Amino acid sequence: MINPxxxxxxxxxxxxxxxxxxxxxxxxxRSREIKSAKxxxxxxxxxxxxxxxxxxxxxxxxxxxxxxxxxxxxxxxxKKFKGFxxxxxxxxxxxxxxxxxxxxIIVTDLDxxxxxxxxxxxxxxxxxxxxxxxxxxxxYAVSFRYCIGTTEDQxxxxxxxxxxxxxxxxxxxxxxxxxxxxxxxxxxxxxxxVGKYSKDGVYNRFVKIKKMKKAKSLLEWLASKxxxxxxxxxxxxxxxxxxxxxxxxxxxxx
Numbered sequence: 001m002i003n004p005x006x007x008x009x010x011x012x013x014x015x016x017x018x019x020x021x022x023x024x025x026x027x028x029x030r031s032r033e034i035k036s037a038k039x040x041x042x043x044x045x046x047x048x049x050x051x052x053x054x055x056x057x058x059x060x061x062x063x064x065x066x067x068x069x070x071x072x073x074x075x076x077x078x079k080k081f082k083g084f085x086x087x088x089x090x091x092x093x094x095x096x097x098x099x100x101x102x103x104x105i106i107v108t109d110l111d112x113x114x115x116x117x118x119x120x121x122x123x124x125x126x127x128x129x130x131x132x133x134x135x136x137x138x139x140y141a142v143s144f145r146y147c148i149g150t151t152e153d154q155x156x157x158x159x160x161x162x163x164x165x166x167x168x169x170x171x172x173x174x175x176x177x178x179x180x181x182x183x184x185x186x187x188x189x190x191x192x193x194v195g196k197y198s199k200d201g202v203y204n205r206f207v208k209i210k211k212m213k214k215a216k217s218l219l220e221w222l223a224s225k226x227x228x229x230x231x232x233x234x235x236x237x238x239x240x241x242x243x244x245x246x247x248x249x250x251x252x253x254x
Contacts, residue, residue: 033153035132069196080248089106089168107168128147190216
């Protein structure tokens with residue numbers, strides 16, 4: 001049984017019900033989710049201080065960068081914003097490095113380009129997610145200098161739960177949890193096209209699109225509960241204001 005009081009310690013209220021829906025919709029085995037979290041917990045050396053994350057996010061304009069098709073054309077604009085916190089979803093890390101940008105925070109379940117993740121981990125805070133299908137990859141977390149483990153299930157030990165399902169929407173849940181003043185989505189498209197940086201290797205396109213659809217619905221749910229100013233530069237998301245890339249300078253100067 002899921003203890004809702006435990007969930008409220010680290011996640012947005014109501015997440016436990018959303019998690020149960022995910023398990024049912026995708027036919028996930030909860031016991032494997034829990035086992036994966038325990039494995040990751042055993043690998044993590046130290047309990048990461050949450051105030052480090054809070055200082056990077058609280059009351060700040062945060063860019064959340066996904067690996068959708070619109071990412072490539074967005075990078076030229078993103079380069080202009082030095083000094084702003086950038087939370088990057090897994091595969092988008094490679095695109096950032098190729099454009100001489102280092103993410104502040106990377107949210108990953110370790111299915112992106114591992115060389116890019118390793119290189120970024122020298123400076124970036126790594127938020128490594130455990131789930132039933134990535135147990136074999138979890139040992140990579142040992143090599144990350146700054147690492148926080150997460151689960152969609154109940155938090156324990158060194159494992160946290162900020163909410164969210166895919167790497168992309170987990171970035172937004174993280175920024176919301178730590179009280180960003182503005183969250184601006186870059187390269188977060190949630191359509192039927194998969195960006196070239198989105199997956200490293202072979203993947204099931206049908207499942208990937210289904211996951212993106214679910215992630216979008218979770219962000220719409222989060223927006224209905226959040227007090228943060230939410231913006232997107234790509235596909236419309238209920239509760240997020242649409243903004244053009246050319247208008248970003250005006251927005252962040254407010």
